[in-house]
Structures are given as structure tokens and as C-alpha cells.
Amino acid sequence: MKSICLLLLIITIILSVFFGSSNTHLFSLNIIDAVVLNYRLPRVLFSALIGGCLGFSGSIYQLILKNPLADSFTTGASGVAALGTVISLVLGFNFYFIPLIAFIFAILGIAFIYKLSSINGYINPVTMILSGIVLNIFASSLIGFLKYFFDESLGNIIFFLMGGLHFVSWTQLIFFMLFFIMLFLIQLKDHYSLDILSLDEATAITTGVNVKAVRMKAFVIATLLISLCVSFTGIIGFIGLIVPHISRDLFGSAMYNNLIYSTIFGGILLTISDTMSRIIIPSGAELPVGIITSLLGGIFFFYLLIRKRAVTWF
Amino acid sequence: MLYIEDVYIERNEFTLKLEQLQFSDNCKVALLGENGSGKTTFFSIVTGLLKAQRGLITYNKKSLMDIKTHERAKIFAYLPQFFHLIFNFTVFEIVHFGRFPFYNKRLGNNQQKEKTDKVLELLNLTKMKFKRWSELSGGEKQRVAIAKTLNQETPILYLDEPFSMLDIKHQIDCLKIIQCLNKLVILSTHNINLIKNYVDRFIFFKNGNILADLNINELNEEVLNSTYEVPVKRINNYFMFS
Numbered sequence: 001m002k003s004i005c006l007l008l009l010i011i012t013i014i015l016s017v018f019f020g021s022s023n024t025h026l027f028s029l030n031i032i033d034a035v036v037l038n039y040r041l042p043r044v045l046f047s048a049l050i051g052g053c054l055g056f057s058g059s060i061y062q063l064i065l066k067n068p069l070a071d072s073f074t075t076g077a078s079g080v081a082a083l084g085t086v087i088s089l090v091l092g093f094n095f096y097f098i099p100l101i102a103f104i105f106a107i108l109g110i111a112f113i114y115k116l117s118s119i120n121g122y123i124n125p126v127t128m129i130l131s132g133i134v135l136n137i138f139a140s141s142l143i144g145f146l147k148y149f150f151d152e153s154l155g156n157i158i159f160f161l162m163g164g165l166h167f168v169s170w171t172q173l174i175f176f177m178l179f180f181i182m183l184f185l186i187q188l189k190d191h192y193s194l195d196i197l198s199l200d201e202a203t204a205i206t207t208g209v210n211v212k213a214v215r216m217k218a219f220v221i222a223t224l225l226i227s228l229c230v231s232f233t234g235i236i237g238f239i240g241l242i243v244p245h246i247s248r249d250l251f252g253s254a255m256y257n258n259l260i261y262s263t264i265f266g267g268i269l270l271t272i273s274d275t276m277s278r279i280i281i282p283s284g285a286e287l288p289v290g291i292i293t294s295l296l297g298g299i300f301f302f303y304l305l306i307r308k309r310a311v312t313w314f
Numbered sequence: 315m316l317y318i319e320d321v322y323i324e325r326n327e328f329t330l331k332l333e334q335l336q337f338s339d340n341c342k343v344a345l346l347g348e349n350g351s352g353k354t355t356f357f358s359i360v361t362g363l364l365k366a367q368r369g370l371i372t373y374n375k376k377s378l379m380d381i382k383t384h385e386r387a388k389i390f391a392y393l394p395q396f397f398h399l400i401f402n403f404t405v406f407e408i409v410h411f412g413r414f415p416f417y418n419k420r421l422g423n424n425q426q427k428e429k430t431d432k433v434l435e436l437l438n439l440t441k442m443k444f445k446r447w448s449e450l451s452g453g454e455k456q457r458v459a460i461a462k463t464l465n466q467e468t469p470i471l472y473l474d475e476p477f478s479m480l481d482i483k484h485q486i487d488c489l490k491i492i493q494c495l496n497k498l499v500i501l502s503t504h505n506i507n508l509i510k511n512y513v514d515r516f517i518f519f520k521n522g523n524i525l526a527d528l529n530i531n532e533l534n535e536e537v538l539n540s541t542y543e544v545p546v547k548r549i550n551n552y553f554m555f556s
């Protein structure tokens with residue numbers, strides 16, 4: 001089943017390469033022209049990678065925060081990471097420092113939310129989402145303030161914050177991908193401990209899991225990836241929320257499967273969304289991809305609240 | 315063997331004091347006392363989930379503080395009063411969580427699964443093996459939690475009100491299973507009449523102190539009366555509260 005899904009992702013990637021503001025015909029002679037090789041292919045691969053990161057981190061967040069509605073967006077992590085990114089842009093930091101600053105902001109933000117919403121290891125899901133959303137609003141207000149204050153130097157900040165997959169170089173892409181694969185494998189090794197974390201704190205500890213260490217490690221890995229994503233593409237909402245649920249519905253709750261399928265489905269979903277954002281406006285203009293993922297995600301969010309309220313909410 | 319000496323903990327205006335307690339292997343112990351008398355805090359202390367301000371807890375003469383989390387899970391298993399789980403794992407998966415401490419050992423994966431199947435069989439859960447957590451009734455959930463705890467195969471079991479949601483038939487079934495185990499079992503309960511046929515030792519808590527530590531022959535109305543502060547009569551060897 002895993003190979004079938006992986007194949008699906010690859011097919012999506014290949015098809016997406018042929019759609020865009022200037023359509024490349026499947027069988028035309030200049031398939032391997034410069035536009036495709038230097039711009040579209042890395043962009044499509046990048047959207048698959050970012051989508052994978054978002055799905056993967058969403059799966060981790062939902063588990064360690066014990067909340068089916070948790071993801072980078074609803075916990076405020078991506079909002080704060082965006083704030084970190086904007087601040088480093090404003091202060092003119094070197095390109096390579098931006099993800100680092102975004103990470104520091106995001107990890108502080110999520111630690112804050114965690115402390116606010118947990119008492120003796122029990123996390124109140126309502127407080128968590130509430131404080132996460134407030135943190136998000138707070139962060140975007142600060143960003144709004146910075147935007148007005150530094151009006152001219154940040155022309156494309158709006159587009160950045162709506163979520164968009166911009167130009168990436170092959171080098172950036174490959175480094176990011178290797179980094180992701182490394183973190184993915186490190187986290188996947190812990191899948192059995194992660195399963196145990198779905199139990200209450202007392203049971204998890206007495207079952208032999210060093211809860212604090214496993215949780216901290218997972219927090220850092222998920223937040224690292226989220227900050228990296230945000231610093232490259234801005235906030236892309238809801239993928240981290242939807243995708244783990246789809247995987248769980250289809251392939252069960254065990255984290256080994258959930259981590260793998262969330263990554264694959266996240267990749268598929270963002271690749272499709274990005275392709276749609278490229279072709280949906282006939283004139284050739286591009287929609288920020290965040291609009292499409294948020295639309296799809298919003299619908300799913302309501303589905304979750306209506307259909308599964310009795311089962312998943314607690 | 316569990317040994318406790320001079321343990322003292324104070325938190326949230328509640329203090330628990332345990333002077334000296336010794337629990338030998340294979341003993342079955344019931345903890346009794348009104349709500350908030352210290353039963354759950356007792357479990358938190360002996361499992362190391364809460365650190366006492368002072369005192370000594372040892373397992374086979376080894377201090378609890380010197381035993382790592384992973385090793386502890388092979389000495390005792392704990393079923394808290396509010397066993398809780400997020401996401402819809404299957405009954406098999408949940409019970410199999412109990413095998414976690416042995417996961418690193420090169421005991422083949424299939425052997426581990428066989429053990430889980432045996433525990434499911436023992437608690438009569440085999441037919442709902444693939445049911446999901448949210449599809450279970452309260453009592454079924456509790457039996458699954460008990461099965462998970464048993465599946466850890468530890469020489470000591472701590473069960474905090476393990477039967478609060480079970481019907482009388484399943485309570486008796488579980489107690490019979492527990493009675494036959496070659497383990498030290500310490501459980502808390504409010505049902506003295508049911509439990510007294512299955513355990514050897516009764517410890518009564520009152521306001522964070524141990525009021526009495528009795529065996530079955532020493533059990534009497536006065537102790538129950540001062541524990542629960544309700545009039546107690548003994549009729550046909552049953553305690554009637556009125």
C-alpha cells in the first residue's frame with residue numbers, strides 16, 4: 001500500500017510539471033526545455049517536499065499535543081515563525097539566518113502554548129486551540145504593524161504571508177530534501193514510543209517511555225521543519241491538519257503508518273493545490289497557494305466538526 | 315518486594331505520610347478510604363510519578379531513584395484511575411502497548427504478539443480484538459486497560475479503582491484472575507464486601523495517614539466506621555452501611 005501511495009505521489013509530480021501558465025504538451029518535442037527544468041520541475045518537487053513536511057509535522061503535533069485539531073497553524077507555531085521571518089527580513093539578516101530565527105520564535109511560541117494549556121501533563125484541548133489561535137492573531141497583528149511601519153522595503157510580504165511557492169534553486173531544494181529525509185528517519189525510529197504517547201501521561205511513563213524526552217525531541221523536529229517551510233513559503237494553512245486525519249481514517253492510528261502516509265498525502269495535496277493555483281486564473285496570474293489549501297482545509301475542518309464531533313472531540 | 319519508609323509528601327494543601335510499609339511478593343492488597351484520603355497519591359509515590367519530599371522507596375532493596383524509567387516498566391505496571399487515550403487505536407494495538415518495555419529485546423515480534431493474544435484470551439476480549447477504542451463501552455474500555463496493564467508482565471501491579479465501570483460479573487472475573495496471579499497486586503477500591511474474599515491485606519487511609527493495616531480476620535466495623543464516617547453493621551459477614 002505504501003508503494004502504491006508513493007507511486008501516486010510520483011504520478012502527481014510528473015503530471016503537475018506539464019501544467020502551468022504556459023502549458024507544456026506531453027508529447028511536444030521541447031519537453032525538456034529550460035522553463036521546465038529550471039523553474040517548474042524544482043517548484044513542483046518543492047511543493048511536494050513542503051507538503052510532506054507539513055503533513056509530517058501535523059501528524060507529530062496532533063499526537064504530542066493530544067489534539068485532533070492541532071497543527072502548525074492552530075497551535076500558532078507557523079504564525080510565530082512567520083513573525084520571526086518578517087522580523088529578520090526587516091532587520092536585514094543574512095538569508096541563512098532567517099530559518100534559524102523563525103525556528104527560535106516558533107519553538108518559544110509552541111512551548112508557551114504548551115505551558116498555558118497543560119496541567120500536570122494533561123492538555124486541555126480547548127485552551128490549547130484557543131491560545132494557539134490567539135497567538136496566531138497576535139503574531140499577524142505584529143506582522144501587520146511591521147508591514148505598515150516598513151512599508152516600502154516589504155512589498156512582497158503580503159504574498160509571502162498568504163503562502164506561496166516561489167522560486168527555489170536546485171541547491172536549496174536538495175539541501176532541504178536531505179535535511180527532511182534525515183529528520184524523517186530519526187523520528188520514524190521512535191514510532192513505537194510515539195504510539196505510547198497517545199496514552200495518558202501516567203500510563204505512558206509507567207509503560208517505560210521517557211515521555212519528556214520523546215516529546216521534546218518530536219517538538220523540536222516538527223517545529224524545525226515548520227520554521228523552515230514558513231521561512232521559504234510563508235504560512236500554508238491546514239495541510240498539517242487534514243492530512244493526518246485522512247491517513248488515520250484510511251490506515252489506522254499507529255504512528256509508523258501515520259507518519260509515512262501523512263508525508264505522502266501532504267506532498268500530493270500541496271502539489272495539486274499549487275498546480276491549481278497556477279492554472280486556475282486563465283490570464284496566467286497566480287493565486288497564492290495558501291488560498292487553495294485553506295479553502296480545501298476549511299471544508300474539511302467543518303466536516304470534522306460536524307461528522308466526527310462525537311468521536312474525536314473529548 | 316516493595317519497601318516504603320518514612321515517606322512524606324505535601325502538595326496542594328494535602329499531605330501524605332507513610333511510616334513503614336512492606337509488601338511481600340505475591341501478596342494481594344486493597345487500599346480503602348474516602349475520596350481524597352491519599353490512595354492515588356500513594357500510587358503516584360510508589361511509581362515515582364510524584365517525588366516525595368523525603369523518604370525511601372525500594373524495590374528488592376534497590377532505591378526507586380536508581381531505577382531508570384525503562385527498567386521501572388519491567389518491575390511494576392500501573393493502571394491509573396483515568397486511563398485515557400487519544401485517537402482510535404484498536405483493542406489489539408492498545409493491549410499490545412503493554413509489550414513496549416520488551417520491544418528492544420530480540421524476542422521475535424510474533425512471540426510478542428502471541429503474548430498479547432493470550433492476555434486478550436484471558437480477559438475474554440479476543441472477539442473484539444479489532445474493534446476501535448471509541449466503539450467500546452465504558453466497561454470494555456476498562457477491561458482493555460486492565461489487559462494492557464497485565465500484558466506488561468511485571469511482578470508488581472498497581473491498579474487504581476480498576477473496576478469502577480465494570481458490572482458485577484466482570485468484577486468477579488477480574489478479581490479471580492488477579493487472585494491467581496503470581497504477582498504483588500495493590501489495588502484501590504470502595505467495594506469492601508466484594509474485595510474481601512479476594513485479597514489478603516487491607517490498608518485504610520484517612521486524611522493522608524494510614525489508619526489501619528489489617529488482614530481478613532482483623533477486619534471490623536469500627537475501622538470502616540472511622541474510615542468512611544458512616545454507621546456500619548456486620549450482617550452475615552457482610553458490611554452494611556446506612
